[in-house]
Amino acid sequence: RKEVEQDPGPFNVPEGATVAFNCTYSNSASQSFFWYRQDCRKEPKLLMSVYSSGNEDGRFTAQLNRASQYISLLIRDSKLSDSATYLCVVNKGTSYDKVIFGPGTSLSVIP
Amino acid sequence: GAGVSQSPSNKVTEKGKDVELRCDPISGHTALYWYRQSLGQGLEFLIYFQGNSAPDKSGLPSDRFSAERTGGSVSTLTIQRTQQEDSAVYLCASRGVGRTGIPNYGYTFGSGTRLTVV
Numbered sequence: 001r002k003e004v005e006q007d008p009g010p011f012n013v014p015e016g017a018t019v020a021f022n023c024t025y026s027n028s029a030s031q032s033f034f035w036y037r038q039d040c041r042k043e044p045k046l047l048m049s050v051y052s053s054g055n056e057d058g059r060f061t062a063q064l065n066r067a068s069q070y071i072s073l074l075i076r077d078s079k080l081s082d083s084a085t086y087l088c089v090v091n092k093g094t095s096y097d098k099v100i101f102g103p104g105t106s107l108s109v110i111p
Numbered sequence: 112g113a114g115v116s117q118s119p120s121n122k123v124t125e126k127g128k129d130v131e132l133r134c135d136p137i138s139g140h141t142a143l144y145w146y147r148q149s150l151g152q153g154l155e156f157l158i159y160f161q162g163n164s165a166p167d168k169s170g171l172p173s174d175r176f177s178a179e180r181t182g183g184s185v186s187t188l189t190i191q192r193t194q195q196e197d198s199a200v201y202l203c204a205s206r207g208v209g210r211t212g213i214p215n216y217g218y219t220f221g222s223g224t225r226l227t228v229v
Contacts, residue, residue: 034217042222043220043221043222044154044202044218044220045220046217046218046219049217087153087154097142097159097161097206098159098167100156101146101156102153104153
């Protein structure tokens, strides 16, 4: 089993739709979780950290389920500008310093 | 500087030649990482520097790859005797440490060096 797995996608959704991505991780000792966004031919950029209680940033909501070892990202009212690849990032075990990037899920928001 | 700077942005080299890729992290960031991303693929960890500690080289794919970080700042990734499979975007990222010693969340990536081996 890979250390971090994501929905393969691609997700093609109309503007205004709600879309959710899931990510599973294999190391139960992991403590830090993030979602990154990567635009085509660009570097990844931090979208949001994922906290145990769940957190929201505008149209974006991140959830963590430690028991099932997955995190999710929900995007409401999708915009064309949300089109990108979304990377799930999990720290490697108890180390803060080493993280594993998931393979990413591609999202295309269609007019 | 304000961000992570990488140079060159693009590099085309002939198979068998050596290349050097440079990364200038954000000033004061103690952690520096190199990743590689092949076309359409995810990020592959290469090497990690943290302060004065010995680097974590566990991701380097072969002994043709090496990296150093001078003075805890600038890092150079060297690929010797390049092969076509080395073609990829090489990304550098840095990360700061808060006052408590816990790393600040979030990596800042440079825009990468696109290496093409012909």
